[in-house]
Amino acid sequence: MNDLLFPTVGIAGIGLIGGSLAKDLRTFGLAGRILGWNRTEAHAARAVELGLVDETVPTLDALVATSDLLVLAMPVDILAQRLPTILDAMRPGQVVIDVGSTKRALAEAVAGHPNRARYVACHPMAGTERSGPDAAIDNLFRNRFTLIIDPERSDPEALARVRTLWERVGAVLAEMSAAEHDRTAALLSHMPHVLAYALARTIKEAERNQALNARFAGGGLASMTRIAHSPISMWQPIFRQNKAPLLEAIDAFADHLAAFRAAIVADDAEALANLMR
Amino acid sequence: MNDLLFPTVGIAGIGLIGGSLAKDLRTFGLAGRILGWNRTEAHAARAVELGLVDETVPTLDALVATSDLLVLAMPVDILAQRLPTILDAMRPGQVVIDVGSTKRALAEAVAGHPNRARYVACHPMAGTERSGPDAAIDNLFRNRFTLIIDPERSDPEALARVRTLWERVGAVLAEMSAAEHDRTAALLSHMPHVLAYALARTIKEAERNQALNARFAGGGLASMTRIAHSPISMWQPIFRQNKAPLLEAIDAFADHLAAFRAAIVADDAEALANLMR
Numbered sequence: 001m002n003d004l005l006f007p008t009v010g011i012a013g014i015g016l017i018g019g020s021l022a023k024d025l026r027t028f029g030l031a032g033r034i035l036g037w038n039r040t041e042a043h044a045a046r047a048v049e050l051g052l053v054d055e056t057v058p059t060l061d062a063l064v065a066t067s068d069l070l071v072l073a074m075p076v077d078i079l080a081q082r083l084p085t086i087l088d089a090m091r092p093g094q095v096v097i098d099v100g101s102t103k104r105a106l107a108e109a110v111a112g113h114p115n116r117a118r119y120v121a122c123h124p125m126a127g128t129e130r131s132g133p134d135a136a137i138d139n140l141f142r143n144r145f146t147l148i149i150d151p152e153r154s155d156p157e158a159l160a161r162v163r164t165l166w167e168r169v170g171a172v173l174a175e176m177s178a179a180e181h182d183r184t185a186a187l188l189s190h191m192p193h194v195l196a197y198a199l200a201r202t203i204k205e206a207e208r209n210q211a212l213n214a215r216f217a218g219g220g221l222a223s224m225t226r227i228a229h230s231p232i233s234m235w236q237p238i239f240r241q242n243k244a245p246l247l248e249a250i251d252a253f254a255d256h257l258a259a260f261r262a263a264i265v266a267d268d269a270e271a272l273a274n275l276m277r
Numbered sequence: 278m279n280d281l282l283f284p285t286v287g288i289a290g291i292g293l294i295g296g297s298l299a300k301d302l303r304t305f306g307l308a309g310r311i312l313g314w315n316r317t318e319a320h321a322a323r324a325v326e327l328g329l330v331d332e333t334v335p336t337l338d339a340l341v342a343t344s345d346l347l348v349l350a351m352p353v354d355i356l357a358q359r360l361p362t363i364l365d366a367m368r369p370g371q372v373v374i375d376v377g378s379t380k381r382a383l384a385e386a387v388a389g390h391p392n393r394a395r396y397v398a399c400h401p402m403a404g405t406e407r408s409g410p411d412a413a414i415d416n417l418f419r420n421r422f423t424l425i426i427d428p429e430r431s432d433p434e435a436l437a438r439v440r441t442l443w444e445r446v447g448a449v450l451a452e453m454s455a456a457e458h459d460r461t462a463a464l465l466s467h468m469p470h471v472l473a474y475a476l477a478r479t480i481k482e483a484e485r486n487q488a489l490n491a492r493f494a495g496g497g498l499a500s501m502t503r504i505a506h507s508p509i510s511m512w513q514p515i516f517r518q519n520k521a522p523l524l525e526a527i528d529a530f531a532d533h534l535a536a537f538r539a540a541i542v543a544d545d546a547e548a549l550a551n552l553m554r
Contacts, residue, residue: 125495145493187483188494192501197553198533216422217465218402220504224469227497232553256475276474276509
């Protein structure tokens with residue numbers, strides 16, 4: 001089998017994930033030509049400047065029409081809107097993947113679509129708090145899990161090629177259902193992001209009200225609030241689409257926080273130590 | 278003025294903070310001889326092996342008797358117990374500092390002590406989640422704040438020498454009262470540690486109950502739970518000693534988390550975006 005998995009790859013959304021995947025596709029010789037499209041035109045131009053893509057196309061439709069593999073790296077609300085019409089336009093042999101952080105809403109949006117099997121739902125569990133084409137880095141996916149969702153709903157040959165692509169960029173693969181994915185992502189990623197945003201806001205408000213000087217903070221706070229720098233346009237739709245699992249994860253955390261609070265109120269050394277173990 | 282600020286420095290507790298300070302004292306030529314004492318004898322032996330201290334002494338009393346500067350880098354519950362009797366034994370010219378994370382309990386423990394002025398309360402806002410002598414690193418304090426607490430209660434000459442020491446190891450100094458310190462530390466450090474412990478526990482429990490596979494986690498969760506690896510023996514007494522400011526900080530955070538929860542329940546995109554800004 002030739003290393004060139006896909007003659008032409010089209011990347012819709014050339015930011016942290018899309019741009020990093022473009023870099024790896026080139027490094028590992030997995031694509032012949034890499035085309036890009038980005039809603040923000042300045043980002044598209046920058047992606048060409050950085051050499052992430054060979055050229056850009058003016059519309060998402062143009063990208064769909066010309067790509068053997070289409071990579072959708074866009075906010076999940078836009079994904080859910082666009083994926084059905086993208087599937088409408090798919091020709092035999094074309095494959096589309098997404099790299100979104102929620103999957104049930106997408107699964108429902110395309111359930112029963114005649115071209116459903118051309119779509120392979122993916123979630124690389126990798127990222128940083130940075131965004132845009134300048135955030136793209138080499139080897140972002142290496143030794144990190146990429147989750148393949150509802151693999152039985154994809155065409156076996158399309159699935160095999162997508163699996164090979166992720167393996168070639170160093171990802172470790174795992175498969176699960178959309179429901180299991182969304183519960184997993186809520187606990188491991190979405191709820192921790194809510195905590196980071198809420199913590200950052202707590203500190204900001206304390207700074208305003210009590211003349212707290214947050215410059216005194218050590219590395220712990222920076223570590224806890226790093227992901228609160230993630231872009232709102234990406235995360236607000238994730239929180240909305242994953243509502244029920246996210247609320248469940250927040251409530252589970254709140255229960256544990258309440259247990260800590262109770263142990264502190266009771267000055268119960270043993271209970272505290274147990275909670276910290 | 279000679280670079281040798283203190284002919285003999287005694288370090289009680291040769292872990293991350295005590296050991297890192299020992300390294301810097303030597304690097305910057307600030308001490309003639311560095312003695313160490315550690316409750317855990319294996320750590321004392323390891324500190325000599327690593328060259329952090331020149332030699333160890335068998336008891337804290339022996340360290341107090343021989344040190345021009347005594348550095349107390351011990352859990353805050355032990356500090357509050359021992360500081361008064363350490364001050365009892367102080368001779369003129371000797372100076373004692375602590376590097377503990379809470380200050381009101383200590384301030385109260387030594388208020389009115391005839392040797393109070395020999396003591397300079399310090400809190401370097403630096404650290405990692407690691408502990409023990411092997412965690413000691415160079416330049417831990419460089420470009421990080423060290424807070425000097427209630428400086429007006431210390432002897433001016435002792436205070437000046439301690440300030441010089443921190444400046445020589447690269448720290449940026451700020452002064453505040455014990456009450457302001459404890460509120461600041463609760464918000465910037467203690468409450469975030471509680472969140473990290475509670476989050477780590479939430480994930481562990483979900484793993485147990487729902488067969489969640491936490492190996493799928495990306496960098497965000499690791500960043501949020503890093504400080505939950507901090508030692509219990511150090512943090513449990515901090516949480517207990519800083520009870521009121523810590524509860525206030527936890528409640529402030531819980532209010533912000535509740536606001537997020539409400540915006541998610543209401544599916545209110547604008548409220549969510551505002552909370553994330």
